């Protein structure tokens with residue numbers, strides 16, 4: 001028997017580095033006419049580095065002690081930011097303290113008991129605050145004392161932030177009190193600008209950037225990739241809402257994290273980044289980019305369209 005065109009397209013896409021899970025998934029890829037992409041681990045490499053460690057004056061912590069607290073709490077997490085914090089502590093030869101009661105909250109951060117204190121590491125201000133400011137990014141970060149408080153939408157106490165931070169800033173709190181911030185930057189994937197341009201040409205619509213990170217960190221990546229539609233400070237459900245907002249469009253969503261899984265499921269087609277990707281993202285997506293080569297994404301869309309022309 002001759003192979004049906006969609007199966008041939010799956011085989012060819014595989015050689016380009018995209019594992020498409022079914023003929024139906026292959027077909028959907030050809031139907032997309034809008035694209036939304038996650039930032040961290042998707043447009044960027046997902047291997048950030050800690051660039052600054054800043055204890056809050058009066059916290060009684062020096063840089064090393066702050067990093068030990070953060071790394072001890074982040075140790076069990078798979079999140080790219082967590083791996084960066086752990087790597088920074090290791091690079092300084094610091095010894096971790098044992099952590100108990102670890103919990104991770106997608107899109108927020110982590111919490112664990114270290115030396116008898118509840119340590120949280122996570123986003124520097126509550127989502128409600130971001131929404132009420134319409135996503136603008138002032139020089140002051142309102143700090144949630146805990147994830148619970150962030151959920152309640154209550155703003156914590158403000159801490160001044162230096163103008164130089166255009167990467168990711170995470171907050172470390174001890175028993176609900178901010179004790180410091182860590183700044184992290186992640187490199188753009190080399191193929192990102194070209195891929196964004198190719199997807200814009202294929203769909204006739206400019207791709208959107210959807211991220212849980214701050215507007216400032218999002219803007220840096222958007223500028224570098226030529227994206228103008230930027231939505232920052234999003235929680236996992238906000239990414240779903242953003243995808244569903246484009247209701248008259250067949251949206252392709254590309255992401256890597258646990259926080260991206262709901263949007264991958266809600267989109268017309270979902271593609272996960274394989275290397276840095278969380279298991280949940282890989283399981284939820286219609287296709288997986290196995291070698292993290294972004295150019296494979298427009299290639300798969302083109303292959304699907306060519307196959308569908310043969311089927312029709």
Ligand code: ADP
Pocket residue numbers: 038039040041074077079081082106107108109110121122123124168169170210211212213214234236257259
């Ligand atoms: P993105 O949408 O950019 O992939 P996430 O939704 O995973 O990002 O995270 C959004 C924000 O939540 C991060 O920018 C960070 O402030 C915070 N965060 C999430 N997980 C962690 C973690 N393990 N450690 C520190 N901060 C985290």
Ligand code: MG
Pocket residue numbers: 038039040041042255256257260
């Ligand atoms: Mg991500």
